[in-house]
Amino acid sequence: MLVTVMRGPRSFTAEDVVEIGAHGGVVAVKRVLETLLAQDGIRLAEPGEFTKRAFLNGRIDLMQAEAVIDLIRSKSDRAFAVAMKQAEGTLSKRIRELRQSLIELLAHVEVNIDYPEHDVAEMTNAYIRERCGKAVEEIEKLLKTAKEGKILREGIVTAIVGRPNVGKSSLLNALTRENKAIVTDIPGTTRDIIEEYVTINGIPLRLLDTAGIRETTDVVERIGVERSRSALEEADLILFVLNGSEPLHEDELELLGKLKDRRMIVIVNKSDLPQQIELEPIKAIVPEESIVRMSVKAEQGLDDLEGAISALFFEGQLESHDLTYVSNVRHITLLKQAQQSLRDAIEATEAGIPIDIIQIDIRNAWEQLGELIGDAVGESLIDQIFSQFCLGK
Known part of the structure; x- marks a missing residue:
């Protein structure tokens, strides 16, 4: 066991502080804590109490204290660097x-x-x-x-939407580099929203993999579709996935038209297969630079997608010299x-x-x-x- 005494005003709180480093695992730490709490005048710290004492004693100001929360909650190296500054x-x-x-x-x-x-x-x-x-x-x-800072702090809420079996869950798995979502050829496999955080070019994304949007008589799937529509309302960015190996559906074109004023990237998936999709109607709604051809299965086009996301929110890059x-x-x-x-x-x-x-x-x-x-x-x-x-x- 190691006991360290830090005298104020040189400690973080500007008060006298004693730090106990207990070895031997959770049981040893628990027994040390129980022994301390049995003494008069000793209690558990309240949430944020050490940082609060540092603020009240003039060691740090309120903005620096709030930055401690951001350090703890950082979702990317860039967000951590900004919070540290x-x-x-x-x-x-x-x-x-x-x-x-x-x-x-x-x-x-x-x-x-x-x-x-x-x-x-x-x-x-x-x-x-x-x-x-x-x-x-x-x-x-x-x-x-403020816009960039808020994104770095909270992440971009990103909804992955499209018809069933266009590759939404495969895209989520590719971006997270893990098999987070079940992928099958059966339409309606994804019934609920799957949420994951990823970092792209230093930008944290809160990914929402949604149920395929279509008319269905399945009660459970219908609930999933409604949740997908709600996720669209919440999203800062929409990744609209299309199947490039089949013609564009009328309901896809209709939904694209409804979302034309939103920040959106259209992903034409399955580019490794013979292409049947017609891009001209899509280009009439979405700028050409916001259309990305991909083959998630063949792991093609991920770099293009990441570049499109960076360009959409940060004009291609973040300023590196000023945090x-x-x-x-x-x-x-x-x-x-x-x-x-x-x-x-x-x-x-x-x-x-x-x-x-x-x-x-x-x-x-x-x-x-x-x-x-x-x-x-x-x-x-x-x-x-x-x-x-x-x-x-």
């Missing part, structure tokens, strides 16, 4: 720089309010527009990363609110509104940015954030 404080630093520029602006405005005889309203309004405009631009840069992504919904919401407050301040200067009223909008933006890093946040929100952690973090 946030945990190191890269994003927090940019928020603090923004707040510093706004507090300097507020100080300038305050002087003009206290000494109006030295104020030239037109010059002050121009200064406010300039500084607020720069802050709006900086927030806009961060918000532009400062905004991915948290709370962060996105507060950034948008701060941006709007700054725009309101700019509009107010143009409308000739008194400077002490304009100051309120600038202060609102400063406080909203403060909520991001935890400088101005309620206890209930803190409890809600840390309740999402697992024990021991």
Whole structure:
């Protein structure tokens, strides 16, 4: 057994911490834990308590604390790298720089309010527009990363749809490199939605293999078809699988037409067999670059599919030199609110509104940015954030 003593304030929580490393398997660990819990004043940690203590003691800010959750939940190397950057404080630093520029602006405005005889309203309004405009631009840069960041954090919900026996389950197995779904020549084999996570070019995909969409009298299969239609509504990306060795069915063309405004890649499967499908009606609905020929059975075309998915969401590649992504919904919401407050301040200067009223909008933006890093946040929100952690973090 190894006992390590870490003295505050150099520990993660900035408090005195004792770590016990017990050898011998689960039974030994359990008995050590039982012995400790029998002592007065010792209890099990609450979810996220260690990270919460680190935040409350000023070791990390709230954005860094939330990044710990993202590290735990990372579904790809890229998502892990982005979360690590946030945990190191890269994003927090940019928020603090923004707040510093706004507090300097507020100080300038305050002087003009206290000494109006030295104020030239037109010059002050121009200064406010300039500084607020720069802050709006900086927030806009961060918000532009929100779509990619959210995808890296949560994954792309991807529905694999099509008629029975076109190769949907085979595609799932090929992408996961495992036999997750049962594959037979019998129509209606897949009755329920099968869910799996895969990573393609650093992008996590939450794959939903759905039941073949067709009219059926089988009660169980009909339920599966309805669930498939529900999965279509939920999906960020649709992989529409067609059988290239047979003519295009009327109901397939009809469904393609209904989904034409969605992010979709049409996979013409079984390209290793003599082709009977006519592509012109499909090209009238879907861009040619979103049509991929494959033979899942012969393992042909997987690279083309992965490239099409990357191009659809990230214009072919992710920026490798900058991992400062905004991915948290709370962060996105507060950034948008701060941006709007700054725009309101700019509009107010143009409308000739008194400077002490304009100051309120600038202060609102400063406080909203403060909520991001935890400088101005309620206890209930803190409890809600840390309740999402697992024990021991």
